[in-house]
Amino acid sequence: MSESDTETLHLRMLEAMLFASDRPLDDSTLKDRLPATANFEQLLVDLAGLYEGRGVVLKKVADGWAFRTADDLAFLLQAETAEQRRLSRAALETLSIVAYHQPATRAEIEQIRGVSTSRGTLDVLLESGWIRLRGRRRTPGRPVTYGTTPEFLEHFNLESIADLPGLDELKGAGLLNSTLPPGAPMPMPNDDPDLGHDEDPLEDDLFAPDVVLEDD
Amino acid sequence: MSESDTETLHLRMLEAMLFASDRPLDDSTLKDRLPATANFEQLLVDLAGLYEGRGVVLKKVADGWAFRTADDLAFLLQAETAEQRRLSRAALETLSIVAYHQPATRAEIEQIRGVSTSRGTLDVLLESGWIRLRGRRRTPGRPVTYGTTPEFLEHFNLESIADLPGLDELKGAGLLNSTLPPGAPMPMPNDDPDLGHDEDPLEDDLFAPDVVLEDD
């Protein structure tokens, strides 16, 4: 097989794998299933190039790669989609606070919103699969910390949490500071599955006593 | 918009619709959702052309059009896992009876084991490649006869089926104690691929009616 034939085969393989899946596939999954000789990075560039401007495009999403319909064709496809349940304003605000301030505790969410959070709001977000319980903050009361999931990134077409819209401006304006008064160092949102230095892992008993503790 | 831009848009629309659909789309559905000015037949030809020789191809399936992974890349969609399994005791016993008493019918196996043999046991042994259907016994009901395969000899390191230790040797090895009545039939295993004088060849219809006949 000539060199270019081999390249074509590798490109077809990459295309087939990504096209067959409805979820993003990450680099290691793809590399594992390509021959060791394949130039993975070049193949990705080539494949993205092939689909540029087409009805289906290759996107980097949620730390992986996926084929998606082109943004501008939404009008064509929306006709068929079932009406999605709308998030309440409370849920929406809570979601964006968790996304931009993660890891965030319920108390922090409430402090930013200036209102206590009903249990249902977090439940809806947890159920949607967009936020998850990360761990526990190493502070008195050891409150549960919340963060976003890969499904969140996938749903909102984000490559990573660093791609959250307006993140840099918010950071620059000191608005991601969860502590008052302003001027304190500004934390970056962090959805790293590894727990931070001030987070403890969740224990098994999470869903029993702590829910009660957290309720007010 | 120039004519070619319009054509490109229509092509992109067709591509996105087929990609996003959870089932093949037929001509009339596709036509309905494309602008009336679109030259549907030409677009299909163009789209199929775009994907020709690629990792994903446009296929006419039973009730319409759909993208499918190219046939030669189907292996990418298969993860193969090898697992070693131990034979159940029932399977081992059945196998040994087939080995010693071949050609043996199911009824004979059951008679020797003293219990009825589940269909699954023979299936597992057939799947293992160690036993095979030989033919049919020329007796009423024409039951299928079972025998061992060359793979059986290979796996168990036997040069020929005659190398299976006889009853006396089993006794000598301490595997059989002397309570075996003297009148016990001394098996003379025969795995000759040629059918015996009381065996008929299997017919083509083996897997339909006979499985039923054999079940009781």
Add this chain to the structure above:
Amino acid sequence: MADETNQIANDPLTQALLWENQKERASEPDASEPSLVVDVDGFEGPLDLLLALARSQKVDLAKISILALAEQYLSFIQEARRMRLELAADYLVMAAWLAYLKSRLLLPDIKDDEDELTGEELAASLAFRLRRLEAMRDAAARLMSRPRLGQDVFARGDPEPVVTIKHSSYVANLYDLLTAYASQRQRNSVTSVQVRKRTVWSLQEAKDLLVRMLGHVSDWTPIDDFLVEYFSTPDQRATVIASSFTASLEMVREGVLEVRQNGPFTPLFVRRASRQDGGGNHE
């Protein structure tokens, strides 16, 4: 506490804040209409109400007059109370705090407590909170206006899943095979042993026979003579001899029979007892 379940307020300001109408937020509510906002149910707490009031000032939140905002809030609360609207406690707490803030802003700072924040610091803190809440709202709106999966962009509708094919290879060695064969042969042969029902002469049968026979004979007679007609099979022969012998000994003990044998393995002779006083003369 604001009731989160009651999201749908009818006033245009609140409507404009609902996320599904985020695009309409560009058109700010008319500054001349803040007095229309009396429906507290439409707000998510005092901070939300403050933010709505602040936005009605139509200026950058960074340059907002916190003093003016506090006054607006206080008059709003006053109006609400005049209309006898139920107000949640947090609205009143905020009102009290704002009244305090207002006084701090109007009066010169008293430097009696180093730890206490100045009026300006308190105002800045409130302004920060308002800006931060608004920033999060904007972020939510921007998030929601992104092309979303399943709404604007679509994944492969009919994914072709990776099928896992299990290859089972079976392991067994010759020892397993032979053990299995041997054990099942053995088990089966043991279970198929049938203890045949043997024809056994009971002692009573033998005794009855001897009594009957001895009725005709009074001299020494080999016991086999009586029994020979019952020796139909070898099996029967054994039981007949054994039972008859045992029966004969019993009858000797009873004194109705005498037994004699001339030497080991020689025929056994029997006769009716001549005396009734027991004590046989057998060897």
